[in-house]
Amino acid sequence: MAAQRISAQHRGRLSDTLRKTFGRIPLHFVILATCLAWSIPTIALLVSSFRDPSAIAGSGWWNALLDPTQWTLTNYDNVLNARGMTDAFINSLIITIPSTLFVILIGAFAAYAFAWMKFPFRNVIFLIVVALLVVPVQMTLIPILRLYTIVTIEGSIPIIGGNVFGVGSYSGLWIAHTAYGLPFAIFLLRNFFGGLPRELFESAHLDGASDLTVFFKIVLPLSVPAIAALAIFQFLWVWQDLLVALVLLGDPDLAPMTLQINSLVSSFGSNYQVLTAAAFLSMIVPLGIFFALQRYFVEGILAGSVKG
């Protein structure tokens, strides 16, 4: 009797394990299939970037998967050696890095004030800032261009080049990108700062910290995850931006990679395999930044400061 009962239990446990392992398979399958389906366009472009123009015109991209001899690096070669691509890369960096830094700096100061300092109309102003998220970038381009044309200060900045301000200047782009990024930055950081426990600030004030000290020594170190997220977001947005640079720069010598790649299309005709190669090349930096900063998404950085 006991033996029968035990073997029944054993059987129960075995079928449970089997069900757990194999029951998951349909789920995994569905997930993998969905991922694959969504990645197909990107994969297609990646494969196309390794193919000859003739091959692309001749057959579908999936043929390259079956016939390894088709694969070639000519496209990448063309892009890398194209006139001005290295300059464009550096220009992209010149545009993107300050834009990201300014957004973080200004956004963090503003967010701290909105979250923890009392001043009249605080809530109204914050609502207006958040409401600006709704405004489409495209709507603002022409007004800003007209504004910049009026305030353009000609001149040549050493090293980076371009005018001092206005059309055809890096500073103009920095200001524009910073402004476009601020509503989201302030919104994100203010919510994060607001979530920090009040007693932390009170304790710091009692210890003798001024608002500025609290900001730099306590709030910023604790906000690294939020700031990392913001940095990634802003970096990606500015790096892959074509429209703002196209409208507000005007000077081909200052063109970032996006603009340069765009012009490649015209010089190489309608060969989009060059575009695909260029696109994947320009993705390397953002991907690198993303994976580098991912480490800073430390969860539970606040664990241990306040009980529970």
Place this chain on the structure above:
Amino acid sequence: MPTVRYEHVYKRFSDDAPPAVADFNLEISDKEFLVLVGPSGCGKSTALRLLAGLEELTEGDVYIGDHNVSNVQSRDRDIAMVFQSYALYPHMNVFDNMAFGLTLRKIPKDEIKVRVNEAAAILGIEGLLKRKPRALSGGQRQRVALGRAIVRKPAVFLLDEPLSNLDAKLRVQTRAEIIKLHQSLGTTFIYVTHDQTEAMTMATRIVVMDVGVIQQVGAPQELYEHPRNIFVAGFIGSPAMNFFDVVVEGDGDDLRLQAAEGFALPVPQEKLAQLAPYRARKLVMGIRPESVHDGAFQPPDIRASLVEATVDVTEMMGNEVLAYMEVGEHKFLCRCDPRTAARPGQQIRVAFDIDGVHVFDADTKTAI
């Protein structure tokens, strides 16, 4: 000269609501361990925070030493505070947490090291100096919070319910440690809690508060034996005091406090004059469970008045039996000798210690 003085302090958070703290007057001497105690929302934390400078005074003045600090910023008030949730800086290790305030005040590094190590030694946390708060247990974080306050060498320590987040056993242990700390440091401690046990065991003086108003100030024993009103009587002491609605009956030398038919306690000789004017007035009689005994095991030296009562529920505590009794409409608690025969449903004779009776005016709620 008192270390801390509150003068006619009011705090209003909004104009329509009653004040959080109303006409708060208090003088706290040097080396006192003063406990502000009361139910949630009574204003005790607010009163503490007003002293700390974390809230602004609506009216009144606060003095530390002989300085009027009402308009002085928290950091210049020479106080240190321990929060209920510890409020440790999570990105700094224990040493830096404790040193933070000192670094900001530009104290030389060597002295900072000395002070932090000293405080760590007092609290027994020397081995934790390199750890971050998330790697510490609740009790350890508590001590770091205390250490952070100690290194500042303030004139007054403020503690806002520091034991509330600890488990029961740790609480009892830490209670004793805080008392020892107070004795060794010799600084004034102002401590806020909702737990009357903490207040009774730790304080040199207790301030009982309710709805923003001080109900009574006094040494623990004083509050226990001579509560000035019903609130203090019911708040101090655990289990809480029993209350009965009574009327004074009888004439001349023979006055009784009548609670119900067959349930009356005689008024002792010395109280006759006091209670005589209250004939036909509604009164409230209070008597602590400790003063109510099982008639069969009553202490020999008390003046007892026996009452028949029915046992409702009993709780076996080991060293005593808590018996919930009923007489007519009145329910009360009796702390019985563990040998008692009281069981649910039984009728036993209960002895009320007449000297343990407190009488209060039912309208003004104050003691007579």
